Amino acid sequence: MSSLAAERRSNGRAVAPTTADSDNAAVRLLGASKRFGKVVALDDATLSIRRGELMTLLGPSGCGKTTLLSLVAGFLVVDDGEIEIDGKRVNEIPTYKREIGLMFQNYALFPHMSIADNVGYGLRMRGIAKPDLKRRVAEALSLVRLTGVEDRRPHQLSGGQQQRVALARALVVSPKVLLLDEPFSALDRNLRASMQIEIKEIQRQLGVTTIFVTHDQSEALSMSDRIAVMFEGRIRQVGSPDEIYRRPADRFVASFVGDVNVLRGRLDRVDGQAIVTLGAAKISVPTEPLARVQSGDRVDLFIRPEQLRFANAGGPIAVDGIVAAHIYQGGYVNLYLEAPEVCSSRILVRSPEPDAISRWPIGTRVGVSIASSDAMAFEAEPSPQGV
Amino acid sequence: MLGIAGTLAVLTILGFVILPAAVVTLAAFNDKALLAFPPESWSWRWFAKALAYEDFRSGVRNGLIVAGWASSIALLVGTTFAFALDRYSFPLKRTLEAVLLSSLIVPHFTIGLGFLILAAQIGWARGFAVVIACHVVLVLPFVLRSVYVSLRNLDQKLELAAASLGASPARVLATVTLPLLAPGLVGGWLLAAILSFNEFTASLFVTAQRTQTLPVAMYNYVREYADPSMAALSVLYIVATATLLTLANAYLGLGKVLNVESRR
Numbered sequence: 001m002s003s004l005a006a007e008r009r010s011n012g013r014a015v016a017p018t019t020a021d022s023d024n025a026a027v028r029l030l031g032a033s034k035r036f037g038k039v040v041a042l043d044d045a046t047l048s049i050r051r052g053e054l055m056t057l058l059g060p061s062g063c064g065k066t067t068l069l070s071l072v073a074g075f076l077v078v079d080d081g082e083i084e085i086d087g088k089r090v091n092e093i094p095t096y097k098r099e100i101g102l103m104f105q106n107y108a109l110f111p112h113m114s115i116a117d118n119v120g121y122g123l124r125m126r127g128i129a130k131p132d133l134k135r136r137v138a139e140a141l142s143l144v145r146l147t148g149v150e151d152r153r154p155h156q157l158s159g160g161q162q163q164r165v166a167l168a169r170a171l172v173v174s175p176k177v178l179l180l181d182e183p184f185s186a187l188d189r190n191l192r193a194s195m196q197i198e199i200k201e202i203q204r205q206l207g208v209t210t211i212f213v214t215h216d217q218s219e220a221l222s223m224s225d226r227i228a229v230m231f232e233g234r235i236r237q238v239g240s241p242d243e244i245y246r247r248p249a250d251r252f253v254a255s256f257v258g259d260v261n262v263l264r265g266r267l268d269r270v271d272g273q274a275i276v277t278l279g280a281a282k283i284s285v286p287t288e289p290l291a292r293v294q295s296g297d298r299v300d301l302f303i304r305p306e307q308l309r310f311a312n313a314g315g316p317i318a319v320d321g322i323v324a325a326h327i328y329q330g331g332y333v334n335l336y337l338e339a340p341e342v343c344s345s346r347i348l349v350r351s352p353e354p355d356a357i358s359r360w361p362i363g364t365r366v367g368v369s370i371a372s373s374d375a376m377a378f379e380a381e382p383s384p385q386g387v
Numbered sequence: 388m389l390g391i392a393g394t395l396a397v398l399t400i401l402g403f404v405i406l407p408a409a410v411v412t413l414a415a416f417n418d419k420a421l422l423a424f425p426p427e428s429w430s431w432r433w434f435a436k437a438l439a440y441e442d443f444r445s446g447v448r449n450g451l452i453v454a455g456w457a458s459s460i461a462l463l464v465g466t467t468f469a470f471a472l473d474r475y476s477f478p479l480k481r482t483l484e485a486v487l488l489s490s491l492i493v494p495h496f497t498i499g500l501g502f503l504i505l506a507a508q509i510g511w512a513r514g515f516a517v518v519i520a521c522h523v524v525l526v527l528p529f530v531l532r533s534v535y536v537s538l539r540n541l542d543q544k545l546e547l548a549a550a551s552l553g554a555s556p557a558r559v560l561a562t563v564t565l566p567l568l569a570p571g572l573v574g575g576w577l578l579a580a581i582l583s584f585n586e587f588t589a590s591l592f593v594t595a596q597r598t599q600t601l602p603v604a605m606y607n608y609v610r611e612y613a614d615p616s617m618a619a620l621s622v623l624y625i626v627a628t629a630t631l632l633t634l635a636n637a638y639l640g641l642g643k644v645l646n647v648e649s650r651r
Contacts, residue, residue: 101552
């Protein structure tokens with residue numbers, strides 16, 4: 001785990017990788033940069049993807065995640081830095097010699113070929129003999145649970161089926177790394193969820209190293225072994241979904257992944273520990289992001305909705321707010337509170353209690369306490385209206 | 388929905404579109420040695436005469452030679468430029484495009500005259516080379532356009548997917564790009580061949596007795612005779628072109644061939 005910690009500390013800045021790291025890495029980027037004219041699409045990215053893991057590149061559009069994927073695929077060439085696949089430098093190796101598998105958002109199935117020919121394409125390019133080829137195509141199609149469509153054309157299949165074909169086509173060549181470029185965005189919601197589970201299962205079963213690009217944070221949290229959060233061309237944090245969610249490295253990661261409340265508090269340093277005071281509550285927070293903040297300074301406390309409790313559950317009251325809206329979600333209720341003195345937008349509290357709406361009607365003043373220690377604090381933004 | 392006036396207007400327009408071909412077709416069957424409409428007595432004999440007339444036979448032969456070479460060369464050149472225009476950005480790209488499409492603006496007789504002067508300078512005025520070169524320039528914009536539209540409709544991710552599966556650039560071209568462009572390429576070639584075979588104005592300048600194409604031969608004929616063999620020839624021409632396009636439609640889909648149909 002030491003390399004992970006190093007990556008997190010680095011916030012994406014180049015860090016000398018340890019040997020253990022390079023031995024175990026299926027794909028490695030070392031200070032990789034890519035510019036398009038004056039625009040820096042990828043800035044000094046260092047990332048190590050372990051054998052068999054599913055690494056997600058998560059970020060808003062334009063964050064550089066697709067650029068990074070294209071660099072690994074060989075569609076683009078780095079301006080600076082190194083790309084390694086399987087311990088071998090591939091900077092100048094063209095795509096077709098990289099032994100990768102790729103699935104595009106629109107699947108990019110060859111419209112003039114049958115499904116069997118689509119899936120067998122990579123094997124034909126490798127000169128695999130016909131009987132062997134047929135067997136492996138059949139295996140790949142049964143792996144993605146799609147049989148009996150071998151002679152059809154792509155346009156005769158549904159979106160979900162086309163995706164299975166694209167996956168089979170990418171996997172049949174036993175790629176060193178599987179690249180998934182926003183594979184679910186063309187599917188409707190229900191199909192998306194089931195395909196996510198299925199692809200994750202297949203990936204785990206085959207143990208194929210996978211890089212998955214998405215802008216959807218819930219998709220990233222549910223599918224990944226690790227996530228690299230990217231913003232404005234830089235890798236901001238690398239970690240397990242849980243680490244990313246509970247210990248975000250900066251304000252951007254904290255607000256991009258999951259719902260979060262940003263509350264204004266005051267920092268106290270006690271015996272080298274960082275304590276944020278908010279109302280009557282004192283919340284212990286990690287010290288690392290607060291290196292530049294003095295005791296007594298204002299900080300922004302980032303806290304997840306499920307970590308907030310209504311005060312009747314006990315604990316010191318951190319915030320007093322007025323209930324402004326309810327959103328009933330079935331399993332839980334989202335309550336939005338207004339507390340302008342600590343939060344410039346509305347505070348979201350997630351209550352599992354089914355009678356929350358009747359207990360706290362709109363307009364009620366209610367005290368909120370903080371239930372868990374998973375809060376993070378970051379230096380306050382210059383403008384208090386900023387968040 | 389249109390009303391009587393509207394229906395009449397549509398029928399009138401359609402009538403005018405069909406009228407010339409209809410008149411010529413009927414005139415072709417006139418037994419008399421006159422280009423007259425409507426004919427008074429009927430005969431196939433002008434078809435026989437048109438098919439037997441030596442200038443027409445050599446005109447067809449020459450026309451096929453010129454159309455075949457010119458459209459093939461234009462296809463090669465046009466495809467290369469279409470790729471360059473679609474895939475790369477470079478200085479003076481707009482200028483290059485304008486030059487390639489310029490023969491749409493410059494009158495055909497200017498192009499023909501220009502080639503005639505040039506060919507006379509280097510002593511090529513009596514050969515096929517100048518006719519073919521002239522026709523390449525004339526049909527190039529159409530080929531370029533046709534291939535360019537096909538390239539625009541081609542999802543480049545298909546080529547990337549092929550490359551990711553281990554296909555070298557040459558194999559990507561052979562197994563993905565060209566098969567998917569085929570309708571556009573065939574369509575462009577066909578359009579160029581038909582235009583070239585039909586071309587008269589520039590051909591009048593650049594052909595000699597030995598190289599004259601069918602339209603030039605027809606022009607020379609009609610200056611001296613006024614019998615219906617011209618009309619018969621027109622009918623044969625229409626039938627041949629229609630057959631060709633029907634076959635192209637059956638095998639490739641006319642919408643795709645003529646690029647009037649989007650594949651997205």
